[in-house]
Amino acid sequence: MSRILSARITPFWQRMPRFFLFPLQGWSLLVIGAFALAMLLIPLLPNLIVLLGVLTGLVVFIRYAFEVLEQTAMGRLTVDQFDITNGHGEKNRPYQLAGILLLDGILSGLAYNFNPFVGFIVTTLLQVALPASMLILAINGRFSRAIHPRDLWFVANRIGMPYLGLWGLLTLLSSSCMAAANLLSGIRSPWLLLALATFILLYFTLVMFNLIGYVAYQYHRELGMEVEVSFDDAQDGSARQAADAAEQKRAAIGERVALGDWPAALDKAAALVAEQPAHTGHRLRWLKLLWLAQPKEAPHDMRPVMRQWLEQGQGAAAMDLFRFVRQLHADWQPDEVGQVVPLAQAAWNQKEPELAMGLLAHFDKRHPAHPDVPASFWLAAQIASEHYRKDDLARAFLTTLLQRFPTSPLCEDARRYQAVLDKLKPA
Numbered sequence: 001m002s003r004i005l006s007a008r009i010t011p012f013w014q015r016m017p018r019f020f021l022f023p024l025q026g027w028s029l030l031v032i033g034a035f036a037l038a039m040l041l042i043p044l045l046p047n048l049i050v051l052l053g054v055l056t057g058l059v060v061f062i063r064y065a066f067e068v069l070e071q072t073a074m075g076r077l078t079v080d081q082f083d084i085t086n087g088h089g090e091k092n093r094p095y096q097l098a099g100i101l102l103l104d105g106i107l108s109g110l111a112y113n114f115n116p117f118v119g120f121i122v123t124t125l126l127q128v129a130l131p132a133s134m135l136i137l138a139i140n141g142r143f144s145r146a147i148h149p150r151d152l153w154f155v156a157n158r159i160g161m162p163y164l165g166l167w168g169l170l171t172l173l174s175s176s177c178m179a180a181a182n183l184l185s186g187i188r189s190p191w192l193l194l195a196l197a198t199f200i201l202l203y204f205t206l207v208m209f210n211l212i213g214y215v216a217y218q219y220h221r222e223l224g225m226e227v228e229v230s231f232d233d234a235q236d237g238s239a240r241q242a243a244d245a246a247e248q249k250r251a252a253i254g255e256r257v258a259l260g261d262w263p264a265a266l267d268k269a270a271a272l273v274a275e276q277p278a279h280t281g282h283r284l285r286w287l288k289l290l291w292l293a294q295p296k297e298a299p300h301d302m303r304p305v306m307r308q309w310l311e312q313g314q315g316a317a318a319m320d321l322f323r324f325v326r327q328l329h330a331d332w333q334p335d336e337v338g339q340v341v342p343l344a345q346a347a348w349n350q351k352e353p354e355l356a357m358g359l360l361a362h363f364d365k366r367h368p369a370h371p372d373v374p375a376s377f378w379l380a381a382q383i384a385s386e387h388y389r390k391d392d393l394a395r396a397f398l399t400t401l402l403q404r405f406p407t408s409p410l411c412e413d414a415r416r417y418q419a420v421l422d423k424l425k426p427a
Helices: 002-006 016-024 026-044 047-073 093-114 116-139 149-159 162-186 190-218 239-258 262-275 280-293 298-311 315-328 337-349 353-360 373-386 391-404 411-424
Strands: none
Touching (some): 016 026, 016 190, 026 047, 047 093, 047 190, 093 116, 149 162, 149 373, 149 411, 239 262, 239 280, 298 315, 315 337, 337 353, 337 373, 373 391, 373 411, 391 411
16 A cells, blocks of 8 residues: 555656766755865874864764755755754764674674675675665664664565665665776876765765665655655755745635634635645645534545545555544544554554554454455554564464465465564574
């Protein structure tokens, strides 16, 4: 279901030219240019100052690179759209990344000492896992999760085969960086060579961080991330203008609400929906206003919209609507059984595992013949393992799925997931 949503935005593999242009935008170009020019000062400074300066500069640049990753993951696709006041970035990101690279190096070295072939396999697997580690750092910032095999598998599995495409592109970019640096071999001045090589290295680094951030944005619902710019609003170069126009109209609606002029507020909200029928945010705002202004009529308009969003794979919008209604009526339930599991999936994607499990509770007993029963076991197993860390419970859900529904298309995924849990089980 969530993969339908990702198809509404340009896939990352069709957007490579924009990634190459990103470091040449205003602030990014200034950052990498300043660091490159700073290399020309090395012959003028004492060695200790140079060492401290390089280390400090490296930390500052990696912090900025993670800021690029995280702002892009929020849906801000150009530098002029970045919002540095929200504090997305964390100061310890460079040290976490250094720890991951150090750990990878140690594991790779130990594997090569044991056997060259084993070393090659382990090194390749660690390289494949590195983008997932960086995505996890961007999502929740926890080092322990960025190195845990279960979390790495979660990210790769949620993205699917395109994850291997991401890794392949990053590998090609790394090779391109080295090839571009080799073109400088004819330069005689070592300091000019160092400055140009630094520019190339930082340029390709920003390209790669921007690419990883965009992948996080493209698959944010699969990864359970909240973003600040919807797919409908995310546009290269024109997002700010569109956002400003929409913000003015939203402010006008807010003014009508503050004055108690509900009919005018509803008319303005309905006009926004008419302008952009596919924009879930505008329709969601109209439904909320409708519920507050006309609580008797609202449920009749709300249920078909929720059904439509779930059928179209717009689970996040449906979940937002469901959450809003639950705040007003704690016992409110979907009127169709077929909405329960998709809503639970949306809750899980939105990092609300308790709500998801509450929706799934006893679903198989209440609706034993419903076709969503296998999906309910599959989702419950993921939540039990990945959130509650109860692998035994997850295995029980998976076993029930395999035994009761052996012909379900989910069985293949269930077997793979079960195999991963078995490998992670303590001896």
